[in-house]
Amino acid sequence: MKHFNIGDWVQGNTQEGELVHGYIETVDPTRGTVGIHVIASDNEESVGTEVEVRRSLVKRLQDSSSYDKEQLNSLIDLALAARDEVWFMELTTKLFALQPGSKVKEAPMPAGAYMKNRLGFSLGENK
Known part of the structure; x- marks a missing residue:
């Protein structure tokens, strides 16, 4: 099951x-x-x-870390439809990192950062 x-x-x-x-x-x-x-x-x-x-x-759906360019574009559309800014930024960073010669690296969330995921749960701390 x-x-x-x-x-x-x-x-x-x-x-x-x-x-x-x-x-x-x-x-x-x-x-x-x-x-x-x-x-x-x-x-x-x-x-x-x-x-x-x-x-x-x-x-x-599979973890977004293993998506290709087309799949990331589809998920970006979903993030926009869901108005999930955090997820949108995560996906676009992954998409830019796939570009040839890209120097984009995924940055960790800054200390003390406060964000909410699509369900409203806090990610990080609000200081």
């Missing part, structure tokens, strides 16, 4: 057959479903809502 955590980026198909991309907001192990906050879908009415999808119809 697939195991998912809140915040995992996934794609899946609803029982109605629509393709959804987003992140997990809820996990219901008793029903075998996850609630996905939809960032992109072939049904535009679903974008911005939470849909319940059976775990067997969902797959976790």
